[in-house]
Amino acid sequence: MISTIAVFILAAGLPYYLLLERLSFLKSKHIFLISATLFLLADMSTNYIQNEYSTPFVIVALISAVFSVYKATQTTNFYKLAYYLFFVNSPFFLLFENEAAMYSISLLVSLTGIFLTGRFYEKHYGSANYHQITGITLVRPYIGTYLIFYLIAIALYPPFPNSLYFLSYIFNSDPSPLWFVVIITLFFGNFFLAMRVMKKTLFGRPNANIHYVHMTTGEKATHLFVVLLLLLLSVNGFKEVLL
Amino acid sequence: MEKIILLIPSIPILIALSLFFVNKKEFVPKLSIFLSSMIAVLGLYGTYHVIRYDEAITGFGGLVIYNELSAILVPYVAILGLVIRKYATKYMWDEAGYKRFFVLLNFIFSAIYLLVMSNNLIVLALAWQLMSISLYLLVSFNVGSNSAVKNAKWTMIIHKAADLVFILGVVLTYKTFGSFDLAVLSEKWLAMSASPVDNPMIFVIGLFFLIAAMMKSAIAPFHIWLPYTSEAPTPVSALMHAGVVNVGGILLNKLAYLLLLTPAVLNIAFVVGLFTAIFASLVMLVVSDIKRSLGYSTVGQMGYMIMEVGLGAFSLAVYHLMVHGIFKASLFLESGGLIKLARHDSNLPKRLTYELFWEEKIKGNTKKAFNFLAFFTILPVLVFVGVKLVLSDDFLEFNASIVILAFAWLTGTQLFLSFFKVSKADSLKVILALVTSFIIVLFTYEFVGLALERFIYGHDAHLFYKAATFNVTTVTLLATLGAIMLIGWLFIYRRHLAKEGSESSGLKWAFYKFLVKEGYYFSLLNIFKRDK
Numbered sequence: 001m002i003s004t005i006a007v008f009i010l011a012a013g014l015p016y017y018l019l020l021e022r023l024s025f026l027k028s029k030h031i032f033l034i035s036a037t038l039f040l041l042a043d044m045s046t047n048y049i050q051n052e053y054s055t056p057f058v059i060v061a062l063i064s065a066v067f068s069v070y071k072a073t074q075t076t077n078f079y080k081l082a083y084y085l086f087f088v089n090s091p092f093f094l095l096f097e098n099e100a101a102m103y104s105i106s107l108l109v110s111l112t113g114i115f116l117t118g119r120f121y122e123k124h125y126g127s128a129n130y131h132q133i134t135g136i137t138l139v140r141p142y143i144g145t146y147l148i149f150y151l152i153a154i155a156l157y158p159p160f161p162n163s164l165y166f167l168s169y170i171f172n173s174d175p176s177p178l179w180f181v182v183i184i185t186l187f188f189g190n191f192f193l194a195m196r197v198m199k200k201t202l203f204g205r206p207n208a209n210i211h212y213v214h215m216t217t218g219e220k221a222t223h224l225f226v227v228l229l230l231l232l233l234s235v236n237g238f239k240e241v242l243l
Numbered sequence: 244m245e246k247i248i249l250l251i252p253s254i255p256i257l258i259a260l261s262l263f264f265v266n267k268k269e270f271v272p273k274l275s276i277f278l279s280s281m282i283a284v285l286g287l288y289g290t291y292h293v294i295r296y297d298e299a300i301t302g303f304g305g306l307v308i309y310n311e312l313s314a315i316l317v318p319y320v321a322i323l324g325l326v327i328r329k330y331a332t333k334y335m336w337d338e339a340g341y342k343r344f345f346v347l348l349n350f351i352f353s354a355i356y357l358l359v360m361s362n363n364l365i366v367l368a369l370a371w372q373l374m375s376i377s378l379y380l381l382v383s384f385n386v387g388s389n390s391a392v393k394n395a396k397w398t399m400i401i402h403k404a405a406d407l408v409f410i411l412g413v414v415l416t417y418k419t420f421g422s423f424d425l426a427v428l429s430e431k432w433l434a435m436s437a438s439p440v441d442n443p444m445i446f447v448i449g450l451f452f453l454i455a456a457m458m459k460s461a462i463a464p465f466h467i468w469l470p471y472t473s474e475a476p477t478p479v480s481a482l483m484h485a486g487v488v489n490v491g492g493i494l495l496n497k498l499a500y501l502l503l504l505t506p507a508v509l510n511i512a513f514v515v516g517l518f519t520a521i522f523a524s525l526v527m528l529v530v531s532d533i534k535r536s537l538g539y540s541t542v543g544q545m546g547y548m549i550m551e552v553g554l555g556a557f558s559l560a561v562y563h564l565m566v567h568g569i570f571k572a573s574l575f576l577e578s579g580g581l582i583k584l585a586r587h588d589s590n591l592p593k594r595l596t597y598e599l600f601w602e603e604k605i606k607g608n609t610k611k612a613f614n615f616l617a618f619f620t621i622l623p624v625l626v627f628v629g630v631k632l633v634l635s636d637d638f639l640e641f642n643a644s645i646v647i648l649a650f651a652w653l654t655g656t657q658l659f660l661s662f663f664k665v666s667k668a669d670s671l672k673v674i675l676a677l678v679t680s681f682i683i684v685l686f687t688y689e690f691v692g693l694a695l696e697r698f699i700y701g702h703d704a705h706l707f708y709k710a711a712t713f714n715v716t717t718v719t720l721l722a723t724l725g726a727i728m729l730i731g732w733l734f735i736y737r738r739h740l741a742k743e744g745s746e747s748s749g750l751k752w753a754f755y756k757f758l759v760k761e762g763y764y765f766s767l768l769n770i771f772k773r774d775k
Contacts, residue, residue: 138386175418187403242366
């Protein structure tokens with residue numbers, strides 16, 4: 001039971017970011033790193049600890065997820081968005097327990113991409129905030145392309161692994177009323193959040209008051225690595241879902 | 244050797260990936276066109292193989308198949324793709340994101356090929372979703388335009404909902420029938436159809452797939468995304484109206500044997516299709532925006548396609564979607580040329596109807612000419628119907644319902660068109676023009692439709708008609724036909740014989756307002772916004 005509670009908290013079942021956001025010495029990028037580490041720990045722990053499936057925990061995580069979707073719609077900060085998305089996807093992890101490990105890794109990789117995009121914005125535009133930094137697709141296609149890959153992955157579209165593992169688990173599980181609620185919430189929650197970012201920074205007319213900066217070779221290589229990692233996971237995802 | 248055909252869906256992806264490494268702008272369309280012409284050649288070879296050896300080509304562990312349906316649709320999509328790419332070469336030249344456009348175009352074509360050639364529900368689900376995201380990125384291609392992005396958002400929301408409903412349908416299918424393989428499932432469904440089936444879950448599954456198809460094919464009440472996406476580049480509009488909206492019909496054809504088990508779903512398809520066809524055709528005539536008018540025209544055609552599925556005429560739906568696709572794509576693609584001409588001549592573009600009915604182009608004895616026309620058009624129809632009645636007992640039961648409904652719908656729509664656009668013209672010419680169009684439709688539908696039916700479904704085709712138990716009786720059909728004619732005569736009377744300047748009734752204005760406001764669809768949606 002204790003291990004179940006531990007996994008529940010580690011896997012972002014409770015919105016502990018509410019507490020962390022109050023600590024003045026922690027910035028949003030630190031909260032992301034903490035959440036990502038805990039999420040990874042939860043993911044790894046499922047390989048070693050046998051947890052009991054708990055419906056109440058899934059319900060609590062679901063409420064937390066809905067609240068996190070709301071919080072994510074209130075922010076235009078990449079770091080915050082990235083850690084809110086852990087909490088949005090937590091019910092899936094708790095619902096499918098051990099089977100959701102690969103989905104969690106895919107989520108972690110795609111959110112790392114979002115985090116890196118936040119760092120790029122912070123470095124060149126002063127903060128990880130994408131408000132008013134519009135029309136990236138037109139003026140800086142490289143970062144636009146990478147960001148679109150991450151957002152498509154988060155919005156649960158193929159050929160990215162998030163969608164493949166998501167489909168794989170739901171095809172191989174038994175539907176129940178809670179199952180339907182979790183699946184529908186995640187399906188649309190992730191989608192709306194990804195679409196919102198697309199609309200606000202990828203699309204729109206380029207802002208004439210901003211000097212748009214190209215990616216450096218190092219930044220390009222880092223993002224390429226993340227995308228290749230996603231595609232590698234996709235290959236495994238295709239195997240899992242089709243075979 | 245023939246297995247190479249199964250690589251067709253991967254070729255556009257290879258094109259898209261190779262485009263990333265092309266630096267010279269002029270090589271982008273060249274590479275794209277060259278490799279996509281390979282797809283057309285492969286598709287035609289595949290069709291030859293299927294016809295010649297009368298066997299489907301399967302591969303990748305049975306995940307993809309090149310069967311009779313693919314043999315018809317893949318070459319169609321490939322040739323359409325080739326034309327669109329060629330057109331886009333110059334049309335998109337000055338647009339920002341030229342390469343991005345070709346990359347996205349190739350992704351959506353890959354999704355369409357995969358969808359057509361899939362033999363597995365999971366592959367179908369992946370293609371289904373890949374198409375949604377590619378469409379979204381293409382519709383919002385003009386990222387600087389707020390309205391384009393806003394309309395793309397609506398498109399995406401409806402398509403995402405279609406994705407969810409489709410996935411739930413797949414989950415329930417697997418739970419109920421224990422397989423994702425469409426060939427296995429089709430055999431199972433066909434065997435089950437031999438005896439009455441009483442499983443409500445099959446109805447739910449069928450309904451889920453029908454709703455998913457309705458959403459993607461812009462059937463009412465999910466139609467609203469299509470008329471408002473005309474801000475997309477013209478090649479995208481052509482692709483959307485000729486290819487993407489048809490996927491609902493393709494899906495229902497792939498699941499035809501499932502629908503054998505659920506006549507109620509076929510009945511629902513017929514009713515929603517009929518409503519959409521009538522509603523969209525009427526709205527098409529009254530909206531002031533020409534692009535929206537074209538959008539509603541496509542919605543009406545999709546309604547008609549779903550209606551055909553509802554009648555059990557699955558192969559006719561395939562034929563319809565192809566013919567409509569070619570017609571609508573050519574309309575969109577020639578629009579650029581017409582606009583260019585209109586810049587030089589303010590009287591352009593002229594409608595053909597205008598020239599035919601308003602300007603006296605035809606010299607000589609027109610009455611005699613039209614008598615000949617009537618002789619050579621009406622007589623063959625009478626002979627045709629007579630022969631069909633003598634030779635086939637099923638004519639009135641099956642084909643007649645489709646043919647007469649085609650007549651009723653087409654004539655009804657064109658009747659309205661005539662009254663609003665060519666009302667002062669020579670009525671004989673109008674009537675003969677309508678009859679001629681009907682005859683063309685009747686002949687092609689009957690002959691090509693039957694040929695397709697035999698090719699795709701063989702002897703199983705009659706099972707679909709039997710399953711569509713909502714067969715309209717001859718009496719009902721004649722009554723409907725009579726009602727349409729009466730309405731037509733009423734219009735003629737009011738237009739030509741009633742006293743000039745008489746006040747229009749409130750009901751008529753209410754109906755007109757209802758159509759102009761597109762069924763108050765947006766007013767309903769705005770209620771929530773106002774509250775906010």
